[in-house]
Amino acid sequence: MNAQNASNSASSDTAASRETTEGTVYTVTGGDWDEVVQSAAKADDERIVVNMGPQHPSTHGVLRLILEIDGETVTEARCGIGYLHTGIEKNLEFRNWTQGTTFVTRMDYLTPFFNETAYCLGVEKLLGITDQIPDRATVIRVLLMELNRLSSHLVCIATGGMELGATTIMIYGFRDRELILDIFELITGLRMNHAFIRPGGLAQDLPPGAVDQLRDFLGTMKKNLPEYDKLATGNPIFKARMQDVGYLDLTGCMALGATGPILRSAGLPHDLRKADPYCGYETYEFDAATTESCDSYGRFLIRLEEMRQSLRIIEQCLERLEPGPVMVADKKIAWPAQLAMGPDGLGNSLDHIKNIMGTSMEALIHHFKLVTEGFRVPAGQAYAAVESPKGELGVHVVSDGGTRPYRVHFRDPSFTNLQAMAAMCEGGQVADVIVAVASIDPVMGGVDR
């Protein structure tokens, strides 16, 4: 390497560089960006291709951005994805339908309840039991999804703020998200990867104390949400960095299939909760937030407003919670295992084990058959879509009549929306790429699956 550097004396003791057939390649790992720019300027080559990521802290996970820059202007921008591909869709085909939730919850790991609900809605459509899902299960699903929308938007705003250098917003966002994760942990036993929503209903009912904690949370959150407004909404630096950055108008959104806050920032109030309601959303009172600005700042405002609307929906959910079952009555489908809190955490309910082992032979047989083999789903295909915090999360499920999914495909909004990165960034500044990508809010677990 030293021999190669000898011909390029400017960079010999700064950023590591090597000659390739494509030109000089510099490896930058810290604050030596200025030195690279200087030495590149001396190298008398106007075209620079920058690989940002896949391990760059401001690219939201292992996203690789390939930027062709001219000075500080981005002339071409492309994404390299696939660094987090884990073959979840293929894996689903080797597990039974119920085990599927354990996998899909890990796709977009910031919106686990949306993945689970969309998957379960698809499976229930195939089974033809959509109408038989108990009300309580549906209300809890909505409750969890709206809490999840809050936590996802909080991460988006927090990390987006951090990438601008606004570390206070980051601290605020994660502070409030922690409250939500505590509720998730109380209800499901886990902070993420819940697998709590199952085909037919829920894994179990709300634990004692959950409603009280939710009411406390609503009070706290109503105090905390205005802080984001005070801190950021009117902040001139924040606005200067966000306004007119990441511009994508309605035509661009429709062509590129962008949904969610990106589409609504172009002024179209398209929200699947209103347009194609599921889980009884048509009976809740809330508004779909829009702005006309088509930019990152508009998306930020929409996320703030959606968090307020989510709080409204959660309040309505709490009012509607009536005692009742949380799993479909059909014993050929309903997951038989019962969970209970034991001394070492959540585990099988001893009462249930006593029942199947001691008193009911049929219950034991059903338990064994359903847990080992699973239920059969009539052959066919179905498409279920939910409005995730990022946009339309669609699930295409195909069954061949067996106990395992034949094919499950997730149309993840992050995947589709990320395509808009080039349209938002080309012609802008390098620093604005960060803002634009943050406003897309891609989560690589969902993009790569």
Place this chain on the structure above:
Amino acid sequence: MSDASETSPGTDGTGNGNGNGTGNGNNVPAPRVSAAGPEVIGVRKGMFGARSGGDTSGYGGLVRTVAMPGASHRPYGSYFDEVVDELEGALEEQDLLPQNAIEKVVVDRGELTLHIAREHLVRVARTLRDDPALRFELCTGVCGVHFPEDKSRELHAVYHLRSITHGRVVRLEVTAPDADPHVPSLVSVYPTNDWHEREAYDFFGLVFDGHPALTRIMMPDDWQGFPQRKDYPLGGIPIEYKGAQIPAPDQRRSYS
């Protein structure tokens, strides 16, 4: 297995507006004649994964046909009749016989599926997008499905189109044989399909003709094979758990 491309017996093969069998491109498989009953696309034998060796359980003799919902007859119900009527009318205006483009209409579980001959896919999609009475503005991408037993139509590409104007969803399904895995690209109509088609190519080997840059998107560029095809193994190693060996997921007992 031999009856994989046959329809269920006893039907006359002339469903309403779906009777077909002529007017296709040379290398395109003849569409199945429509039948009212479910469509057999495969046969599974045995159970518990015991496909070879001595079978003392008797389960090895089990035979289960895999049948997808077959073509539907009018009225389709809901907004489906209107969508199909409008589409057929719009295609006729373009001098394309609807029965040549639409192989089959399936209404199942409250969803409308249009099976489209692949050579007419782009025209149908453009009509669905542009016709004011249809206006399916948003495509939610393409999903590949592999049916290795569905002879000469092994690879399916499934598209879901959403009309924000009218609040409707329609599913398009096209098929291609393994030997000729070509499907026209919809990127010219729905640019959002760019990455989706790359993904379907990456995982199923479906070649989307006319795509601006059809390369792998998830797997490494030099990857061999198409991982989500049914004949591609999942892989994995046996795991020891509490003293017992748990086989890899694709080696475990299967009830399907």
